[in-house]
Amino acid sequence: MDRVLRGACVAAVLGLAIPPAREVALIAQDGQRGLAAALLVLGVVAGLYAAIRRWPLAARATTVAYGAFGVGLGLFASNWTIASLIAYVVGLIGMNLLLHHVAAYGPVLAAFQEEDAIARRARAVVLKSLAMSGLVLAVTFGGSLALVPFFAFDVGLSDPLTALALAATLLIFLLLLAVLPVTPRLPKRRSEVRAPPRTFL
Numbered sequence: 001m002d003r004v005l006r007g008a009c010v011a012a013v014l015g016l017a018i019p020p021a022r023e024v025a026l027i028a029q030d031g032q033r034g035l036a037a038a039l040l041v042l043g044v045v046a047g048l049y050a051a052i053r054r055w056p057l058a059a060r061a062t063t064v065a066y067g068a069f070g071v072g073l074g075l076f077a078s079n080w081t082i083a084s085l086i087a088y089v090v091g092l093i094g095m096n097l098l099l100h101h102v103a104a105y106g107p108v109l110a111a112f113q114e115e116d117a118i119a120r121r122a123r124a125v126v127l128k129s130l131a132m133s134g135l136v137l138a139v140t141f142g143g144s145l146a147l148v149p150f151f152a153f154d155v156g157l158s159d160p161l162t163a164l165a166l167a168a169t170l171l172i173f174l175l176l177l178a179v180l181p182v183t184p185r186l187p188k189r190r191s192e193v194r195a196p197p198r199t200f201l
Contacts, residue, residue, distance in 0.1 A: 001109045001123055001126065005098070005101060005102045005105070005106060005109070005126075006051055006052060006054070006102055006106065008098060009051035009095070009099055009102055010052070012051075012091075012094070012095045012098055013044065013048055013051055014044070016066055016070075016091055016092065016095055017040070017043075017044050017047075017066065019066075019070045019074065019088060020040055020065070020066050020068075020070035020073070021037075023069055023070060023074055023077065023078060024036045024037050024040055024069050024073070026073075026077065026078070027073075036069060039065055039068075039069075040065055040066075040069055042061065042065065043061055043062045043064070044062065044065075046058045046059065046061040046062045047059050047062035047095075050062065051099060051102065054102050054103045054107070055103065056096060056099035056100045056102075056103050059095065059096055059099050062095075063092055063096060066092060067089075067092060070088060071085060071088060071089065074088070082145075082148050086141060086144045086145060090137050090140055090141045090144075093137060093140070094133075094134075094137050097133045097137070098130075101129065101133070105122075105126045105129075109122060109123070109126065
């Protein structure tokens with residue numbers, strides 16, 4: 001499963017490189033286009049290194065490169081739709097989350113040589129963590145789209161500082177939901193159920 005996770009990271013790095021590559025290709029000036037392409041290639045290399053070596057910090061360069069050329073040029077040059085813009089930002093967050101999962105669980109999963117109860121339990125924990133992360137990202141995307149009409153049609157608070165504070169509050173709330181501890185509800189064995197202490201009143 002470690003190889004599957006790393007393969008998914010590689011696919012995410014390469015897939016998310018397509019939109020910024022298209023934006024870079026539209027740059028008219030040859031020198032600027034060549035410099036942008038070189039920086040984008042460095043970002044792709046950093047992302048692949050992060051996926052293969054399980055080092056998510058290297059993906060920060062990838063995120064910066066993808067955001068600058070994808071979101072930056074897409075927002076000001078190609079006029080991406082709001083939905084596409086939000087989806088790409090959520091995709092970048094998902095890429096980083098996946099890389100952190102590989103760094104956290106990859107060595108443990110790679111150490112299992114036999115199929116036993118411990119290995120199956122470890123895989124279940126990883127899959128549950130990935131599912132929770134995916135759910136948080138889906139809520140983030142849906143919540144962001146739900147807030148768009150309030151600012152697009154001058155409904156509610158349209159002050160830029162207020163909008164920024166509201167967006168930051170939403171992001172912090174979602175991050176707190178993502179790190180809430182989960183206590184599994186396991187059935188107690190009869191031998192573990194103790195009788196209440198007797199009182200001598």
